[in-house]
Amino acid sequence: MTTAAKAEYKALTNEEAEALVKNLGLISETELSVSEIGDGNLNLVFKVTGVNESVIVKQALPYAKVVGESWPLTLDRARIESDALIHAAKYVPHLVPKVLYTDSILAVTIMEDLSSHTIARKGLIESNAYALLARDIGIFAARTAFYTSDFYLHPFEKKRLVQSFSNPELCKITEDLVFTDPFFDHETNDFPEELRPDVEQLWSDAELCREAGLLKYQFLTQAEVLLHGDLHTGSIFVKEDSTKVIDPEFAFFGPLGFDIGQFIANIALNYLSQHHHSQEPFNRKETQDKLLKTIEETWKTFENEFSRLFREESTEPFAGTDGVLENLLEKTFTDAIGFAGCEIIRRTIGLAHVADLDSISCSDVQHYLKRKALKLGASLIKTRSSVTTIEQFTSRVRGA
Ligand code: SR1
Ligand code: MG
Numbered sequence: 001m002t003t004a005a006k007a008e009y010k011a012l013t014n015e016e017a018e019a020l021v022k023n024l025g026l027i028s029e030t031e032l033s034v035s036e037i038g039d040g041n042l043n044l045v046f047k048v049t050g051v052n053e054s055v056i057v058k059q060a061l062p063y064a065k066v067v068g069e070s071w072p073l074t075l076d077r078a079r080i081e082s083d084a085l086i087h088a089a090k091y092v093p094h095l096v097p098k099v100l101y102t103d104s105i106l107a108v109t110i111m112e113d114l115s116s117h118t119i120a121r122k123g124l125i126e127s128n129a130y131a132l133l134a135r136d137i138g139i140f141a142a143r144t145a146f147y148t149s150d151f152y153l154h155p156f157e158k159k160r161l162v163q164s165f166s167n168p169e170l171c172k173i174t175e176d177l178v179f180t181d182p183f184f185d186h187e188t189n190d191f192p193e194e195l196r197p198d199v200e201q202l203w204s205d206a207e208l209c210r211e212a213g214l215l216k217y218q219f220l221t222q223a224e225v226l227l228h229g230d231l232h233t234g235s236i237f238v239k240e241d242s243t244k245v246i247d248p249e250f251a252f253f254g255p256l257g258f259d260i261g262q263f264i265a266n267i268a269l270n271y272l273s274q275h276h277h278s279q280e281p282f283n284r285k286e287t288q289d290k291l292l293k294t295i296e297e298t299w300k301t302f303e304n305e306f307s308r309l310f311r312e313e314s315t316e317p318f319a320g321t322d323g324v325l326e327n328l329l330e331k332t333f334t335d336a337i338g339f340a341g342c343e344i345i346r347r348t349i350g351l352a353h354v355a356d357l358d359s360i361s362c363s364d365v366q367h368y369l370k371r372k373a374l375k376l377g378a379s380l381i382k383t384r385s386s387v388t389t390i391e392q393f394t395s396r397v398r399g400a
Contacts, residue, residue, distance in 0.1 A: 009062070009075060009105055017046035017057045026100055026110060027053045040234070041066035041352055042073065042249070047113060054115065055100060060107035060249070064173075066352065074169045077249040078107035083164070084248035085111070087226065091143040095136055097237075097244055114244050117237035124233060124270045125356055127278045127287045134294040136243035137236070138301025141228075141259045146309040148226035148253070151316045162223050167252040170229065171219075174250060178342050179216035182350045183209050191349040194367050198374050199349055211381045215338045223253035231259040232266040232343070232354070257332040260302055261339030264295045266354065268340065268376065268397045269347055272369050273356035292394040299336075299390040303329055330388075337387045341380030348373045376400040 012020070018034040021027055029050030038045035038058075042065050046057040060078040064071040082102040089096050101110040120133065150158055181188045184203060191199055202208060228235065229250030237244040271291045278284035310325050318324050347354045348370050357373065360366040376396065380387070387393050 007105070009107060011044065011061060012046065012057070012059055012106070012108070014046065017059075018048050020108070021048040021055055021057060021110065024101055024110070026055050029053060038065070040247070042077075047115070049113075054113040056097075056111050056113050058109045058111065075107035076104075077167070077170055078102075078109055079104045080165060080167050080170070080251050081247065081249040082109040084226070084228070084251035085109070087148075088140070088144050088245070088248070091147045092140050092245075095140045095243060095245055097246060114237045114246070117239045117242065117244060119234055120236040120238045121233035121266070121270070121355060123238055124267075124291075125273065125277055125359065127274065127283065129287070129290045130238045130240070130243070132241065132243050133236070133238055134297035135301050137231075137245075137263055138260075138298045139305055140243075140245050141231070141263070141298075142302045142305035142309065144228070145225035145256055145259075146306055146313070149224060149256075151310055151314045151319055154315070161226065162253045165226055165252050167229070167250065170250045171252050171254075174229070175216060175220065177351050178346045179212060179219060182342075182346045183212045188351040189349055190351060190353065191370075192363070192367060194363070195349065195370060195374075198371050202345070202349075202374060202378060205378065207382050208378050211338065211384075212342060215335070215342055215381065218255050218335060219258065219339075222255040224256045225253065226251060227254045228259050229254070231262045232347075233263075233270065234354075255332075255335055255339075256328070257334075257336035258339050260299065260332075261336035262343050264298060264336070264393070265340035265343035265347070265377075266356075267291055267295050267298075268400075269344060269354055269373060270356045271397055272373055272376075272400060273360065275369060276360045276362070276365050277356075288398075292398060295394050295397070296390045299333070299393075303333075333388075333390075334384050337384040337393060338381050340393075341377040341382075341384065344373050344377035344380070348377070372400045 014034045014036060018032050027050045032048055032050050034046055034048045036044060037047050044059045044061060048055055048057060060075050062072060062075055063069045064073045082099050085096050085099050097114055098112040099109060146152055148161060228248045229252055230247060235247040237246060271288050274284055274287050278287045307325060310319060357366060357369055
């Protein structure tokens, strides 16, 4: 892998993406085809294919694609993304795509093609179950967190990494879109008029706004571990025997509970959407039960793996002191429940929605489920301290 500085930035055409792959010799075949397959909010994604081989060329645009050129956005996110993938590969090589080439001037990362996988959100909307998903995400979150925490790294190395993963513009998106705008009458919000009374109730809920503000402050100030930063089900590729976490362009040092909170929130949103997607009552119950098990297993795997690493590999003298790990995990769990509540609300009424709910064609059903999501999110934020086990969390989701 090389990091080569090319002349200057320009958004690639299909032909240029293909030529880049050819010139780098990343595919040995001569007959290649290319298509732009990006369906995310921010970047160009080209798939370059030969007869037997294919790679993905991902290029950051100097603006947020979802809004357009009026929203400029740093190209440095491509460097952050490739560095985060390379960093994660040290600890969970089986859970991230292989990075084949990076170019920080073109803001390009070329990586392994994962077309044999499906985006988890799509598979879950189709009511599929993935036996490895919970365990893999729990391991991913625990290892990438522990090995970048002060319990493992020398303080100099930790602070060097915090600097190199400083990601102010992408963090600002999360600070605004997840933690601020949905709690105010802000122009980025996006919801049908039928939901206005429910949304106005959120905006006028002083306790909810205070607690959302406190969670935002944790996100702003707690540089605990290197996070993926956007660990929703659209950032995960799955198939029966493999899970791959992609898209860590929001990576930064933040609170330990954030990635897990975002992941379980997106599973909870899928759970709600199954009232529609899974039409047969028996299948629905089975699908929804599996989703709640996914949430439970994710947290338990995370907790067990983080605890194991803490006991076996911690370099911090206080790691052996009674109560330090227990206290850290309790706080992390409470934060994760609160972050999950914020994610549920923002994916329902904020700028970037989820297809789980938005693809429901019957607007009455969609609004009914969105109301449930808003109530669930608000109650998780306000009463997160009284949710002390993951089973209490899943019973809140079940009762929503
Ligand atoms: C303008 S970006 C909107 C959302 O897309 C990304 O995936 C993040 O979730 C961000 O909040
Ligand atoms: Mg993304």
